[in-house]
Amino acid sequence: MKQPSKRVLVTGATGFTGGALAKKLVERGDHVVALVRKGANIAPLEQLGVELVFGDITDADAVSKAAQGVQIIYHIAAVFRTAGHPDEYYEAVNIGGVKHVIDAARTHNVARTVHCSTIGVHGDIEELPSNEESPFNPGDIYQRTKLAGEQLFAKAMDDGLPGSIFRPGAIYGPGDLRLLKMFKQIKRGFFPLFGGGTNLYHLSYIDDLTDGIILCGEHPNALGQRFILCSNEYGTLKDLAATIASQLGVKAPTFAPPIGPLMLAAKACEALCRPLGIDPPLHTRRVEFFVKSRAFDNSKAREMIGYQPKISTREGVKRTIKWYQDNDLL
Incomplete structure (x- = not known):
C-alpha cells in the first residue's frame, strides 16, 4: 500500500547526502521543501521540482519560515572540515543551526525531526566495532x-521533541567527490598505504543511507533513539584499495611506507601555517585516515527500524566508478 505523500523539509539539500535524500523523497511522492543559501547550486533541486526557501541555517527566521506546514524535518546541513573557517563558524552552523531547527520544529508542531550527526563523535576509540553507546x-x-x-538535540528529545538521531559511516556513492582523489591515485598506480593499510574503514553507501534516514523519519520505533547507519560489512583500508583496483582493472596497491615521517611533516605544516592563518597543505587528520580504525555495529537500526543495507562494498565501488567515468572525473 502506497504511503500518503508528506510535506517535508530537508536542510543541506544542495550537498551530497541532502541532495540524494531530497531526490528519493520526491521520487516516492513527497513534497520537498529545501532551505538553500543564495549562490548555491540549486539546478538539481529545481529540476526535481523542490520548493526552495532561501536562507541560511544560522538564521532562525529563515529556518522557521522553511518549516511552516511540514510534517517531517530532515536536518542534514552542517559545515565540514573545509579551509578557512574559524571555530565560531563551526559553532554557528553545527550547534546554532541545530537550535534553530529545534525551535522551528516546536513552533510549528512538526510531527518528527531527524538530526544528522556523525560517527566522528566517537573519535579514535579502542572498542571495535563501536555502537551507539560507545564513548565519545x-x-x-x-x-x-x-x-x-547532537547532545543539544538529544536534550530536546528528552524534553518531548519527537525526533531521532543518526550517525552515518563514511558516505560514498554516485555523486560523492570526497573519495575521488583515492580512486584517481589507485587508477594511476600510486596510492601509498602509509602504515600498511591495516586500519579498519567502514562505509555507508548513499542509497542505503537515505533508506535508513527515511526510516528514522517514519518508523514508530525510531522516536527518541540514536542509530548508527552504515554498511553490513567493513574491512581494512588495504582491502578497500584492492577492491577499487579490481573494479578499475589495475594492480592493487602494495607500497606501504612508514607513517611516522608523514605525521611529523603534517604536524610541522600545521605549526607553521596556523599562526599565519594559512590552511596547511597537509593535516594530521588526513594522515590519521591511514591509521585510525573505524568499524561500527548497525544491529540496533536493523532490529528496531528494519534498516537493511543492500549494496556490498564491491557493488558500491563499481557504481561509484561508473558515475565518475560517466562524468569524466576518472
Whole structure:
C-alpha cells in the first residue's frame, strides 16, 4: 500500500547526502521543501521540482519560515572540515543551526525531526566495532561541534521533541567527490598505504543511507533513539584499495611506507601555517585516515527500524566508478 505523500523539509539539500535524500523523497511522492543559501547550486533541486526557501541555517527566521506546514524535518546541513573557517563558524552552523531547527520544529508542531550527526563523535576509540553507546571522543572542531549539536538535540528529545538521531559511516556513492582523489591515485598506480593499510574503514553507501534516514523519519520505533547507519560489512583500508583496483582493472596497491615521517611533516605544516592563518597543505587528520580504525555495529537500526543495507562494498565501488567515468572525473 502506497504511503500518503508528506510535506517535508530537508536542510543541506544542495550537498551530497541532502541532495540524494531530497531526490528519493520526491521520487516516492513527497513534497520537498529545501532551505538553500543564495549562490548555491540549486539546478538539481529545481529540476526535481523542490520548493526552495532561501536562507541560511544560522538564521532562525529563515529556518522557521522553511518549516511552516511540514510534517517531517530532515536536518542534514552542517559545515565540514573545509579551509578557512574559524571555530565560531563551526559553532554557528553545527550547534546554532541545530537550535534553530529545534525551535522551528516546536513552533510549528512538526510531527518528527531527524538530526544528522556523525560517527566522528566517537573519535579514535579502542572498542571495535563501536555502537551507539560507545564513548565519545571527538578529535577536532568539526567533531566537537557535531557532538555538541547532537547532545543539544538529544536534550530536546528528552524534553518531548519527537525526533531521532543518526550517525552515518563514511558516505560514498554516485555523486560523492570526497573519495575521488583515492580512486584517481589507485587508477594511476600510486596510492601509498602509509602504515600498511591495516586500519579498519567502514562505509555507508548513499542509497542505503537515505533508506535508513527515511526510516528514522517514519518508523514508530525510531522516536527518541540514536542509530548508527552504515554498511553490513567493513574491512581494512588495504582491502578497500584492492577492491577499487579490481573494479578499475589495475594492480592493487602494495607500497606501504612508514607513517611516522608523514605525521611529523603534517604536524610541522600545521605549526607553521596556523599562526599565519594559512590552511596547511597537509593535516594530521588526513594522515590519521591511514591509521585510525573505524568499524561500527548497525544491529540496533536493523532490529528496531528494519534498516537493511543492500549494496556490498564491491557493488558500491563499481557504481561509484561508473558515475565518475560517466562524468569524466576518472
